[in-house]
Amino acid sequence: MSDKSYLDWPFFDAKHRQLAADLERWASDNISDEHHSDTDAACRDFVARLGAAGWLRYAVGGTAFGGKYDVIDTRAICLLRETLARHSGLADFAFAMQGLGSGAITLHGSTEQKQGYLTKVATGTAIAAFALSEPGSGSDVAAMSCAARLDGNHYVLDGEKTWISNGGIADFYVVFARTGEAPGSRGLSAFIVDATTPGLEIAERINVIAPHPLARLRFSNCRMPKSALLGTPGQGFKVAMQTLDIFRTSVAAAALGFARHALDASLARATQRQMFNQALADFQITQTKLAQMATGVDISALLTYRAAWQRDQGQNVTREAAMAKMTATETAQQIIDAAVQIWGGLGVVSEHPVEKLYREIRALRIYEGATEVQQLIIARQTLTAWEAQAAD
Numbered sequence: 357m358s359d360k361s362y363l364d365w366p367f368f369d370a371k372h373r374q375l376a377a378d379l380e381r382w383a384s385d386n387i388s389d390e391h392h393s394d395t396d397a398a399c400r401d402f403v404a405r406l407g408a409a410g411w412l413r414y415a416v417g418g419t420a421f422g423g424k425y426d427v428i429d430t431r432a433i434c435l436l437r438e439t440l441a442r443h444s445g446l447a448d449f450a451f452a453m454q455g456l457g458s459g460a461i462t463l464h465g466s467t468e469q470k471q472g473y474l475t476k477v478a479t480g481t482a483i484a485a486f487a488l489s490e491p492g493s494g495s496d497v498a499a500m501s502c503a504a505r506l507d508g509n510h511y512v513l514d515g516e517k518t519w520i521s522n523g524g525i526a527d528f529y530v531v532f533a534r535t536g537e538a539p540g541s542r543g544l545s546a547f548i549v550d551a552t553t554p555g556l557e558i559a560e561r562i563n564v565i566a567p568h569p570l571a572r573l574r575f576s577n578c579r580m581p582k583s584a585l586l587g588t589p590g591q592g593f594k595v596a597m598q599t600l601d602i603f604r605t606s607v608a609a610a611a612l613g614f615a616r617h618a619l620d621a622s623l624a625r626a627t628q629r630q631m632f633n634q635a636l637a638d639f640q641i642t643q644t645k646l647a648q649m650a651t652g653v654d655i656s657a658l659l660t661y662r663a664a665w666q667r668d669q670g671q672n673v674t675r676e677a678a679m680a681k682m683t684a685t686e687t688a689q690q691i692i693d694a695a696v697q698i699w700g701g702l703g704v705v706s707e708h709p710v711e712k713l714y715r716e717i718r719a720l721r722i723y724e725g726a727t728e729v730q731q732l733i734i735a736r737q738t739l740t741a742w743e744a745q746a747a748d
């Protein structure tokens with residue numbers, strides 16, 4: 357049984373404690389972390405079941421459009437991701453991508469766009485995707501080359517996007533493209549592109565170590581109505597960054613869920629496994645590991661829920677979200693590695709729970725801003741704050 361004492365921390369309200377308890381019950385009854393031979397089908401199934409049970413309502417903002425609340429509650433999103441990740445990486449993925457893929461619509465969509473897309477995302481009847489990265493621009497978003505030009509009442513999209521989660525199974529993609537109002541980051545815009553739009557093709561399906569739907573998309577003379585524009589022309593970079601400000605914190609929460617699972621599995625093994633006439637947990641060398649793992653879990657939880665709470669207070673969290681994402685993902689990697697060591701040979705057997713965690717955690721240190729990008733963000737923000745103080 358996972359430690360729940362953190363729910364008493366002052367970051368949470370009564371509704372969060374209730375959510376955590378209800379979700380834990382639902383996840384225990386409904387999620388099994390078995391091997392899925394058809395990842396696409398398993399992901400579709402998770403989206404449908406998470407939608408039917410009402411959990412996806414937390415992933416969108418606006419009660420008039422199916423959302424649980426008018427504004428996305430970041431602490432709820434984080435509790436959902438942490439709990440789902442502790443039970444199944446793919447269940448967490450299915451939830452997270454509904455949120456990331458529709459986050460820009462929640463933040464900047466028109467009433468028609470919210471009515472058309474958010475309601476379906478919240479019920480699990482449409483699958484969402486976020487298309488930002490390109491073969492030539494991952495960390496450096498402002499360098500993207502995928503372009504959209506205005507042609508009468510249409511925008512025409514040309515270029516490629518890659519590493520697109522839900523690519524191939526999504527019903528729509530929020531796509532960022534260069535519209536050229538100004539150079540660099542000030543000349544990008546966001547669009548909602550339906551998967552059936554002529555000129556959009558799945559150029560490649562990509563297999564990764566922890567399987568989930570992933571693809572490279574190609575846009576060739578892809579014509580969309582002007583109404584596909586999301587927000588204001590030229591504001592696409594900020595739309596992307598604001599969306600990431602919410603969901604980067606939730607990546608930290610998912611890493612925390614994986615880390616808690618690894619700690620629980622290690623405690624179970626260390627107390628049961630006998631060697632040299634005592635339990636593994638009786639060795640001080642094991643206790644050192646367990647102490648570091650437990651402390652790492654709490655450090656990650658503190659940073660994650662600090663960032664989530666701060667965003668829910670209406671404050672800027674670019675720095676705090678970056679700190680949480682960097683620390684929780686890097687720490688979870690170390691905790692899971694220690695769990696594999698504690699499990700020994702069994703820890704590297706295919707589909708053993710800790711072997712799966714070992715594969716699941718790796719991508720989180722890369723996607724939605726690699727650790728190195730988070731370091732850049734934290735350093736810039738820290739320097740800016742210091743310079744502002746020095747100028748006073």
Ligand code: COS
Nearest residue numbers: 488494495496497498541594597598601674723724725729
């Ligand atoms: N919210 C709102 N606005 C933001 C913002 C945020 N979180 N972050 C930056 N901006 C604004 C800046 O204020 C700046 O505005 P002005 O043009 O009005 O001055 C503009 O956006 C450009 O910001 P900046 O100069 O910091 O942009 P850079 O090109 O230097 O890039 C990084 C910044 C590296 C932080 C950004 O490109 C990034 O996050 N990269 C990682 C992308 C990523 O996560 N990829 C994974 C895709 S999802 S799997």
